[in-house]
Amino acid sequence: MKTLSVSHLLGIKNLKLEDLHLIFETATHFKEVINRPIKKVPSLRDITIANLFFENSTRTKLSFELAEKRLSADVINFSSAQSSINKGETLVDTVNNILAMKVDIVVMRHPNSGAAHYISKHVKSCIINAGDGTHEHPSQALLDTFSLQEKFGNLTGRRIAIVGDILHSRVALSNIYALKMLGAEVRLCAPKSLLPKHIESMGVSVSTDLMEVLNWCDAVNMLRVQNERMELSYFPNTREYSQNFGLTGERLSQLRKKIVVLHPGPINRGVEITSEVADSEQAIILDQVENGVAVRMAIIYLLASKLNIPLK
Ligand code: CP
Numbered sequence: 001m002k003t004l005s006v007s008h009l010l011g012i013k014n015l016k017l018e019d020l021h022l023i024f025e026t027a028t029h030f031k032e033v034i035n036r037p038i039k040k041v042p043s044l045r046d047i048t049i050a051n052l053f054f055e056n057s058t059r060t061k062l063s064f065e066l067a068e069k070r071l072s073a074d075v076i077n078f079s080s081a082q083s084s085i086n087k088g089e090t091l092v093d094t095v096n097n098i099l100a101m102k103v104d105i106v107v108m109r110h111p112n113s114g115a116a117h118y119i120s121k122h123v124k125s126c127i128i129n130a131g132d133g134t135h136e137h138p139s140q141a142l143l144d145t146f147s148l149q150e151k152f153g154n155l156t157g158r159r160i161a162i163v164g165d166i167l168h169s170r171v172a173l174s175n176i177y178a179l180k181m182l183g184a185e186v187r188l189c190a191p192k193s194l195l196p197k198h199i200e201s202m203g204v205s206v207s208t209d210l211m212e213v214l215n216w217c218d219a220v221n222m223l224r225v226q227n228e229r230m231e232l233s234y235f236p237n238t239r240e241y242s243q244n245f246g247l248t249g250e251r252l253s254q255l256r257k258k259i260v261v262l263h264p265g266p267i268n269r270g271v272e273i274t275s276e277v278a279d280s281e282q283a284i285i286l287d288q289v290e291n292g293v294a295v296r297m298a299i300i301y302l303l304a305s306k307l308n309i310p311l312k
Contacts, residue, residue, distance in 0.1 A: 004302050008120045008127040011136035012177035020181060024146050026298035027291070034070055034293055042312040044073035047304050050098050052108045053130070054080040054091075054115075059265050059289060060130050060139065064107045067296035071304075072312070076103070091115065092122045099125050104307055105300065108132075113170075126303050134168050139299060140264050141174030143292040145182055147284055148219055150291070151260050156183035161213045163189040163245060164223030164272050167196050167234070171264045172223060176202055189213040190245065193234040194225075210245055211254070219260035222247050222273045242271055249276040258282055265289070 004023075005016050033041055049068045053061050061077075068075045078098065080086075085094060095106060105126045108116055113133030120127040131137040145155065152158050160179050166172045166188050179186050186204040188195060200206055207213050214220060225241065235241045247261065261273070261283040269275050277283060305311055 001305065003306060007303070007306055008116075008129075009138050009299055009303060010116050010120060010127065010129050012138050012141050012174045012181070013136070015138075015177075015181070017181050020142070020145070020178065022302065023142055023295065023298045024149060026302060027142075027146055027294040030070075030297040030301070031291065031294035034297070040070050040072060042072045043301055044068070044071040044304055045312050046309055047071075047104045047307070047311075048074040048076070048102060049105045049107060049300070050076050050078060050103045051130075052078045052080075052095065052098070052106060052110075054085070054108070054110045055131070057109055057130070059292065060109060060137075063289070063292040064128075064130060064139075064296050064300075067293050067300055070293065071297055071301060073105075073300070073304075076101075091119060095119055095123045095125070099123060104309065105304065126307065128299060128303065131170055133170065134173075135170050136174045136177075137170040137264075138174050139292070139296055140171050141178040142299065143288055143295040144171075144175055144221060144262055144264065145178045146295050147262065147288045147291045148184075148260070149182075150287070151284065152218065154182070155179065158184045158219070159187065159217045160184045161187045161189055161217035161220040162223065163210065163213065163220055163247070165194050165225045165234075166190045166199065166223070167194045168226040169223050171221075175221060176204055180204075187213055187216060191235050191241070210247075211251065214247075214251060214255055214259065217259055219262060220247065221262040221264070223264070224266060224268055224272055238271055246271060247273045247277050249274060249280070252277060252280075252282065260284055262288060 004019050107128045107130050109130040110132050113135035115132045116129035162172050188206050263285045
């Protein structure tokens with residue numbers, strides 16, 4: 001059986017191209033499973049998974065939980081708001097106490113960049129990063145690139161634009177790693193204040209001209225402005241941001257071809273994308289969400305197969 005080159009999923013940076021192909025191949029199989037009348041397989045019947053969310057989430061949390069249940073794992077959920085974190089317990093103590101209840105895999109979202117790497121070094125468990133601060137969101141990039149491959153066949157030479165708050169975006173960083181690994185060309189578009197310095201050294205091009213970027217690309221991934229991570233003002237106001245960087249039906253209608261529109265969610269309708277575009281045929285936003293379950297089933301299944309527990 002083919003296996004992943006890693007024992008944790010901490011970021012796309014740590015993966016090899018063969019890992020991406022294996023995850024996509026396995027996700028394709030699981031996508032067929034979750035579209036059957038009986039959407040479940042017994043594979044992880046003897047595995048227990050803890051979902052630890054120290055930061056808000058809708059899609060990622062529910063998608064991981066559903067993926068785990070579709071694989072027949074036992075699942076426990078932890079949310080920091082109602083936990084003893086508020087009484088001063090450390091992250092390592094919290095995770096070790098949960099692991100003492102015989103948990104095999106930890107899925108963790110945390111507001112601090114590097115939290116998943118840190119915990120993987122300090123506890124004995126398989127760790128899956130469900131988003132750490134402004135660092136990486138590997139399962140999101142895997143479902144985004146899986147969805148793009150479904151549309152285009154393969155991504156070699158495809159032109160993919162990422163527009164919006166690149167500076168604060170773990171989705172952007174993980175997507176850049178994944179898209180480059182799969183052979184795509186990547187162009188970033190944002191106000192200069194929301195572009196990290198020296199980002200071109202990752203092998204991407206940069207523009208502040210949205211129409212130029214939209215005319216260049218085959219697909220555009222629209223990012224949310226992450227006000228919760230901003231301590232400063234990065235642009236004058238939301239109206240001006242939308243005028244310069246918002247994706248509207250009018251802008252799409254001026255292009256020479258039909259491009260594919262992605263958004264990782266949550267959407268700020270009327271800010272980075274209008275409802276007309278988000279709900280249009282060109283948008284594959286809900287396909288991304290559907291694929292998220294299959295891709296997360298693949299990630300969990302492949303990592304679980306590296307544990308010393310026989311799968312069913
Ligand atoms: N895309 C994403 O991470 O969404 P949530 O914050 O709702 O999990």
